[in-house]
Amino acid sequence: MHGSSSELLLDRPRKAPEPPPPPAPVRTCMERLKFYVTSAMAMTVSGGFAALLFLVPLYVDPAVSTLMSDFDPEPVTCETSQVEYLAGIGNCTWSSCREGCTSDLYKCTHVSVVYTPNQNFSDERRVEATLLVNIKGCGYPPEVQCSRFWELYAREGAKFDCHYSRKNASLVMPSYDREEHIDTILHYFLVPFAVTSIASVCLCVLHCDCRCSRKSTAPLKRPHNKLPTNPSDITISRVETITPRGDDDEELTISSSIRPL
Known part of the structure; x- marks a missing residue:
């Protein structure tokens, strides 16, 4: 029994040793630099898009709407006439x-x-308007604190400086600074947009062939007539001319074609 079992063990084929794994490719300094620059530009583009996605509706859109409303930079005196809860x-x-x-x-x-606009009108030409904390009438702390706003303006008979819109006289805000809104547009829109655009161009230059390819101006070659490859399609033509014996007879030309079988 022991001998037979040992023979069976000897008859089993031995497994060949597995070949060692191939060595990892070694990157050159230029390839490493390209990899790190690509990663940085990709993160910059992603962060720029995310910043624009949140900054445009929260800051840029109110600033643009405020500038479009054309508020008078010179303040006038407003008096609270009515408060409704x-x-x-x-x-x-x-x-x-x-x-x-x-x-x-x-x-x-x-x-x-x-309020009375800045046009030397009398008190009989006073304009009734709606008071808003900003062009949207809403905001987030600490810039907008409604509790402080109610204490200052939500009292009938309260007088304070305000700015009215020259395009919509029924719209009034307690404060207005044109330069501040322009800086908001520059910092929250133009800067992220410029950085995102530059990073996108860098990625295009690194991984895309942006070179202009010149079109070939060489004349097109006309295709030559192809000869038939099948012998049965070849026709042999023969032309025979018969010369007349007399002067009044005309020459006769006989043509014949022979097609091989």
């Missing part, structure tokens, strides 16, 4: 101040003021 979604389509521009509006406060 309302509740319900149907009654609160807008509010003079609210913290959070994306939340549902269940409670709101409407502040109305009267």
Whole structure:
């Protein structure tokens, strides 16, 4: 029994040793530099798009809307004429101040003021307008604090400096700085947009062939007539001319064609 078992063990084929794994390719300094630059540019592009996605609706859009409304930089004296505290979604389509521009509006406060424009009008030409904390009527702390806003302006008979819109006289804001809104557009839109564009161009230059290819101006060659390859398609023509004996007879030309079988 032991002998037979040992013979069976000897008859088994031995497994060949596995070949060693191939060595990892060695990167050159130029390839490593290209890899790190590509990673940095890709992260810059992703961060720039994310920044534009959040900064444009929160800061850039209100700044552009404020500049488009053309507020008078010279302040006028506003007086609070009416304050309304309302509740319900149907009654609160807008509010003079609210913290959070994306939340549902269940409670709101409407502040109305009267003012005299900077055109030497008498008190009889006073204009009634709506007071807003900013062009959107909403914001986020610490820039917008509605509790402080109510203390200063939500009191009937309160007088304060305000700025009115020359395109919509019924819109008034307590503060306005044109340079501040221009800086907001420059810092929150143009800078991220420029950085993202430059990083995208760098990625294109590294991984795309941006060179202009010149079109060939050589004339096109006309295709030559192809000879038939099948012998049965070849036709042999023979032309015979018969010379007349007399002077009045005309020459006769006989042509014949022979097609091989």
